[in-house]
Amino acid sequence: MASIWTIEQIENALPQRRPFIFIDGVDAIDIENARVVCYKNVTMNENFLQGHFPNNPVMPGVLITEALAQAGIILYAVLKPEVAAKKPIYYLGKSEIRFTNPVLVGDKLMLDVTAEKLMPSAGIVSVKALVDNKTAAHGKIYFGIKN
Amino acid sequence: MSKNIDTEKIKAEIKQIVAEIAEVELDELTPEATFTEDLGVDSMMALEIVASIEKKYKISVPEEEIPTIRSLQNVYDIVLKILG
Numbered sequence: 001m002a003s004i005w006t007i008e009q010i011e012n013a014l015p016q017r018r019p020f021i022f023i024d025g026v027d028a029i030d031i032e033n034a035r036v037v038c039y040k041n042v043t044m045n046e047n048f049l050q051g052h053f054p055n056n057p058v059m060p061g062v063l064i065t066e067a068l069a070q071a072g073i074i075l076y077a078v079l080k081p082e083v084a085a086k087k088p089i090y091y092l093g094k095s096e097i098r099f100t101n102p103v104l105v106g107d108k109l110m111l112d113v114t115a116e117k118l119m120p121s122a123g124i125v126s127v128k129a130l131v132d133n134k135t136a137a138h139g140k141i142y143f144g145i146k147n
Numbered sequence: 148m149s150k151n152i153d154t155e156k157i158k159a160e161i162k163q164i165v166a167e168i169a170e171v172e173l174d175e176l177t178p179e180a181t182f183t184e185d186l187g188v189d190s191m192m193a194l195e196i197v198a199s200i201e202k203k204y205k206i207s208v209p210e211e212e213i214p215t216i217r218s219l220q221n222v223y224d225i226v227l228k229i230l231g
Contacts, residue, residue, distance in 0.1 A: 093191040117198050119213060121190040124198050144191040 001027065003039075005074075013077040014070055015090060019047070022067035027110065029078055034115035036078060038071040042107045049105065059103035064137050065095050068127040071111035072141055076123055083120050089146045097127070097139035107131045121145055152230050157204075158223055164199050165219055168192055178220040190214075200226055 003010075003025025010023050028037040042049075042059050049057035069092055077084035103109055109129055116124040122144050129137040166176050169188045182188035188196075193216050197208050200222065206229045216222055 093189075094195070117194055119190070119194055119210065121214075122194040124194060142191055142195055144189065 003027070004029065010074070013074050013084065015073070015087065016070065020066075021070070022063060023070050023074065023111070026074065031078065034075070034079060034118075036071060036075045036113055038067075038074055038111040038113070040067050040109045040111065042103055042105055042109055044105050057105050059107075059109070061097070061099050061137065064099070064103060064109070064129050065097050065141070067109065068097070068111050068113065068129055068137070069095070069141050069143065071113045072123070072125040072127065072143060075113045075115060075125060076118060076145075079115060079118055080120070083145065086147055091144050091146065092141065093122070093144050094142040095139065097137050097141075099137045101131070101134055101136045103129070103131060103136050109136065116140070152227075154227060157226065157230070160203070161200060161222055161226060162219060164203065165196055165222060168195050168199065176219055178223065179218055182217055196222065204230060206230065 005026035010026065011021070014021060014023065022040050023038045024041050026036065026038050030036070044057065048060060048063060052058060052060050073090050109131055112128040112130060114126045116126055125141050127139060127141055128135060162173065162176060166173050169186050169192060171186050176186070180186055182193060193213065197213055197216070201208055204226060206226070208225060208229065212225055216225065
């Protein structure tokens with residue numbers, strides 16, 4: 001299914017820039033349940049896969065966490081547009097992520113993020129990364145927001 | 148109708164939660180110590196404290212109350228008011 005957001009909308013919501021954007025598209029936005037689902041297509045073009053690991057490319061857990069955190073920023077931009085419009089700095093405070101399955105070349109990594117608490121200066125989101133409906137990672141991300 | 152709640156037990160539990168999240172010793176954590184200046188608790192930790200307490204006591208702290216939380220005493224007051 002095609003992304004419901006354009007690349008321009010994604011880049012407008014995220015402070016990161018290429019090659020450090022880990023969101024290729026937005027699959028669903030559910031404002032009522034404070035949830036978004038984004039995705040990242042993992043291809044052999046990713047430069048980090050050349051070294052992680054030679055002849056055995058696996059997406060690093062820290063980058064899965066980063067992708068989930070970026071999906072969290074998109075969720076924040078959807079639910080708190082008045083704060084996001086000021087282009088604040090988002091900083092990662094704490095991540096509690098359990099990795100359950102490897103993410104490999106060719107996988108479409110779904111980044112399912114639900115708000116637990118969002119404030120103008122901080123937020124907590126529940127996160128789940130899935131490949132073919134199988135959980136690759138899940139947990140919570142705590143982040144701060146500074147103007 | 149007033150509920151029969153064990154105030155001292157709840158205060159001890161809240162203190163434990165705050166100490167763990169703020170990474171401070173229980174002795175250091177006086178009710179009046181200010182989160183930001185004395186204990187180095189930022190807004191993110193304050194939110195984490197609120198989320199933990201909401202989960203433990205199955206309560207909901209109104210969003211507008213969260214910025215007013217500046218000390219352990221504030222947390223006691225808010226939780227005990229809600230549990231009432």
